[in-house]
Amino acid sequence: MEIVKGVYLHPIKTKKFKNNHITCRFSSPLKKQSVARRALVAQILETANATYPSLQSFREKLAHLYGAHFSTQVSSKGQVHILDIDINFVADRYAVNGDSVLVEVFKFLHDALFNPLVSVVQYQQKLFQREKTNLIHAISSSMEDAFDYSDWQVKKLFFRQDSLALPPYAIPDLLQQETSYTAYQEFQKMLQEDQIDIFVVGDFDEYRVLQLIHQYPFEERHVELNYFYQQHYSNVVSHQTEFKPNQQSVLQLAYHALTPYGSKDYFSLLLLNGMLGMFSHSRLFTEIREKAGLSYQIGSHLDVYTGLLQVYSGIDASNRDRTLQLIVKQLTDFKTGCFSIDLIKHTKKMLKTSIVLLEDSPKYLVESTYRLNYCAAMDVDRWLTEIDKVSKAEIVKLAGSIKMQSVYFLEGV
Incomplete structure (x- = not known):
């Protein structure tokens, strides 16, 4: 209005x-x-x-x-x-x-x-x-x-x-x-x-x-807003190591994951992020923290507006190379299809549950309305339907487009 x-x-x-x-x-x-x-x-x-x-x-x-x-x-x-x-x-x-x-x-x-x-x-x-x-x-x-x-x-x-x-x-x-x-x-x-x-x-x-x-003295204005940022992938992977007085070290990886918001591949990307590091059953958590015991905190985050898929891990400095190898292996497994249908089903369930729970928040209704009006978003029912439709083959195809772009290591000394 x-x-x-x-x-x-x-x-x-x-x-x-x-x-x-x-x-x-x-x-x-x-x-x-x-x-x-x-x-x-x-x-x-x-x-x-x-x-x-x-x-x-x-x-x-x-x-x-x-x-x-x-x-x-x-x-x-x-x-x-x-x-x-x-x-x-x-x-x-x-x-x-x-x-x-x-x-x-x-x-x-x-x-x-x-x-x-x-x-x-x-x-x-x-x-x-x-x-x-x-x-x-x-x-x-x-x-x-x-x-x-x-x-x-x-x-x-x-x-x-x-x-x-x-x-x-x-x-x-x-x-x-x-x-x-x-x-x-x-x-x-x-x-x-x-x-x-x-x-x-x-x-x-x-x-x-x-x-x-209408009692507020607002005046007309014209605003052009561009929510989505597209950055082309560079063949040169940037690296930086920094030393700081700290008991912990942190490894941060940035992946290029540019997939149009709301597209068919977008839902595959959401599931990939969920299976990679968003939940406690995700591969980063189970393989690197629980089985290998290399990280005390690990996960992934997806920024759908900029195409940044971020993996973070709190580790001992001596475990840097091994942790990096295992993170790369998890993504390689997704690219080659080395993951179970059960992992997909569990992640779909977790994603859908999280969205339904968010609906109980007034601020979520605000965010949902804002996105529907300005960000080409979709209502909850369609979102849930599209998540359900994603196949393993579509996830494998999407995973193949994910490319490492930056590696940052904060070494605690």
Whole structure:
């Protein structure tokens, strides 16, 4: 439902949840120069505004709204950077004295968007510096984790587009460069230029929601979003070894797995990833962790938007070569058909169960609706049907197209 050009309302009516949920999503092309600014905006949005100028007053208001929960999240889908404002709150039927929590929540969201805590044309300096320091500290602490750090490094090796390798919340060096002025200007740009999608999930009066949204001073905008990234395979496999003071070592492998989203081969790729390292019955777990005892943590991850299939393994440094050999062997087995029908059946069951369980989450309904509208996705019933139809021969054929592109080893010393 278009409010103005580039701003959309998505009412998702259901009575399966006791709480209602709102996600206000800003979507913009992923750019290295704006990632840090948008991360800082997310921090400030959930902290204070001109109506509730302190963290205490901000939280007190949420408490008065029957304990509503307000949070922000930054993520990316391929070449699109996303900032979400999420609000969970009780449905009006549970409120006492005829209170309309829905109306008050939309007023609260309005204040967060259109009444920021500013000094002239920048965020209030004290608030900004505090949140900037907090975010830099949080990301720096995360980068001390061997897996988080090596994940970033292998993506730097794999991607030829710098922005795709960045964590959604940026890195400390980029955050340090931003000021209260640049962050505030980015927020104003978001309000004026981002695609905005407002999802309302739960039991509510749709007409009333529409009335409340039309009170927001949104202006028309034109946004071109390209979610999917296609990177050609290079015959040169990139390698990097880095030494860091750490008790553990991490081996990260990046494979080129470019398969069109929603295509027939796409479902074979989902099953391949499931059989390789997504579940506890997967080959990486059973063969390398359980039987060989080489890894204390291992698995695989598929990014369908960029064609990156990633294998990660926490190991002792002395086991690097043996672990690499066994990971390559598992993929070779899939390429030659050396795996059982039972493994396929078990993986299909696990994939279908995970999707059905996710349907019990309001945020999943938001994600599903967003993908259906913008990413050529499909509904759950068709997804389940297509998974069921995948044959062993199709998996073998798909596995043959998977090629190693990057190897990163973080050696703990």
